[in-house]
Amino acid sequence: MSTEDYLSQLSSVGAVVCAAxxxxxxxxxxxxxxxxxxxxxxxxxxxxxxxxxxKLAEGAGGLVLDVKVGSGGAFMKDLDTARRLAETMVRLGSxxxxxxxxxxxxxxxxxxxxxxxxxxxxxxxxxxxxGGPSDVVELTVTLAREMLALxxxxxxxxAKALADGRAMDVWRRxxxxxxxxxxxxxxxxxxxxxxxxxxxxxxxxxxxxxVGVAAWRLGAGRARKEDPVSASAGVVMxxxxxxxxxxxxxxxxCIPRKFRGLRGLWxxxxxxxxxxxxxxxxxxxxxxxxxxPG
Numbered sequence: 001m002s003t004e005d006y007l008s009q010l011s012s013v014g015a016v017v018c019a020a021x022x023x024x025x026x027x028x029x030x031x032x033x034x035x036x037x038x039x040x041x042x043x044x045x046x047x048x049x050x051x052x053x054x055k056l057a058e059g060a061g062g063l064v065l066d067v068k069v070g071s072g073g074a075f076m077k078d079l080d081t082a083r084r085l086a087e088t089m090v091r092l093g094s095x096x097x098x099x100x101x102x103x104x105x106x107x108x109x110x111x112x113x114x115x116x117x118x119x120x121x122x123x124x125x126x127x128x129x130x131g132g133p134s135d136v137v138e139l140t141v142t143l144a145r146e147m148l149a150l151x152x153x154x155x156x157x158x159a160k161a162l163a164d165g166r167a168m169d170v171w172r173r174x175x176x177x178x179x180x181x182x183x184x185x186x187x188x189x190x191x192x193x194x195x196x197x198x199x200x201x202x203x204x205x206x207x208x209x210x211v212g213v214a215a216w217r218l219g220a221g222r223a224r225k226e227d228p229v230s231a232s233a234g235v236v237m238x239x240x241x242x243x244x245x246x247x248x249x250x251x252x253x254c255i256p257r258k259f260r261g262l263r264g265l266w267x268x269x270x271x272x273x274x275x276x277x278x279x280x281x282x283x284x285x286x287x288x289x290x291x292x293p294g
Contacts, residue, residue: 001178015174025053042075048088056096062150063093063100064143070108072208079104101146105139109241110208112136115215116234116255118186128168137162189232195252197245204241211235219257230257 001009001018010016028050035041055063067089069082076082086102093100105111112133114123126132127140137159144158161167175182215221219233236253239245 009174009177013173013177014170017174017178020054025057028053044081044085044088047075048085048092052089052092056093056098060098062147063098064146064150065089065100065102066139066143067102067104068107069104070106070208071210072107072110072212099150101150103142103146105142107208109206110211110237111139113237113240114234115211115237116218116220117229117231118188119232119234119236119255122186125168125171127162128171130163130165130168187232189230189255189257191256193254193256194250195254197239197247197249197251200245200247202242202244203239206237206241211237214254218254228257233257 006016006018031046032041032050035043035046040046051065055065065086067076067082067086069076069079071077076085082104086104090100090102112120112123112135114120123132123136127136141159141162145154148154148156148158158167172182212221215234216223218235219228219230222229232255234255236255238250238253245251
C-alpha cells in the first residue's frame with residue numbers, strides 16, 4: 001500500500017496498520033548504531049530524540065505516549081527515570097507545536113494474561129469484543145480517552161465502543177480493507193506444558209521480564225537475526241496477582257514452538273512466580289504530562 005492508500009483507508013475506515021518506511025527519520029538508524037557502540041543506548045535525551053524524531057516527522061496533530069515502567073519495560077525500570085523520559089518527550093512535542101501527553105503504565109507485572117504473538121492478538125481481539133483482561137481494558141481506555149481529548153472529543157466514551165461492538169466492527173473493516181480475513185484462525189502450537197504451583201500461597205509477584213524471557217525461550221523471540229520466530233509460542237498466565245493458589249494448581253501454560261523449546265524453562269521457574277502467604281497490592285502508575293504549545 002502507498003502512503004495515499006493508507007491515508008484513504010484511515011479516512012474511510014478509521015484505522016490502518018502500517019510501519020515506518022525507510023524515508024521516515026532515516027538518520028535515526030545511524031544515530032542508534034552510534035549509541036550502541038558508545039554505550040549510550042539508555043541515555044534519556046537520546047531515547048527521547050529517537051522516539052520523537054519519528055513521531056514528529058509523521059505530521060500528527062497530537063501524540064499520546066505510553067511509557068512503560070518496571071522490569072518489562074525496554075529501559076525505564078523505575079518511576080523517576082520513566083517520569084524524566086516522559087517529561088522530556090512532552091517538552092519536545094510542545095517545542096514543535098504538537099500537543100503531547102505521556103501516560104506512565106506499570107510493566108513490573110505482565111499486562112494481560114499472555115505473552116506471545118498469536119496469544120496476545122487473541123487477547124486483544126477479546127478486548128475489542130467487549131471482554132478481555134481488566135488491566136488491558138483499563139490501559140486501552142485510558143490511552144483512548146487521552147487521544148480523544150487531544151482531538152477535542154472528550155465527550156466520547158471509548159469504553160462504550162468496546163462494550164457495544166463498534167470497536168470490533170472497525171477492526172474487521174480494517175483487516176478486510178488491507179486484504180486480510182478477520183475470521184481466519186490464528187496458529188496454534190501442537191504441544192502445551194502446564195506449570196503447577198509448588199506451594200500453597202497467594203500470588204504476589206510475577207516478573208514481566210522473566211515471563212518475556214520464558215516466552216522467548218519457548219520460541220516467541222529470537223537470539224540471532226536468522227533464528228525463526230514462532231507465532232504460536234508463548235506463555236499463558238492462569239492465576240492473577242492477589243489470587244490464592246494451592247499446591248499443584250495450574251499456574252502457567254507454556255506453549256513451545258516444539259518440545260525441545262522447554263529445555264531450560266525450569267531454570268526460570270523461580271523468576272516466574274513467587275508464592276507467599278501474605279498478599280501485597282500491585283502498584284499501578286498512571287501519570288499524564290501535558291504541556292501546551294508555545
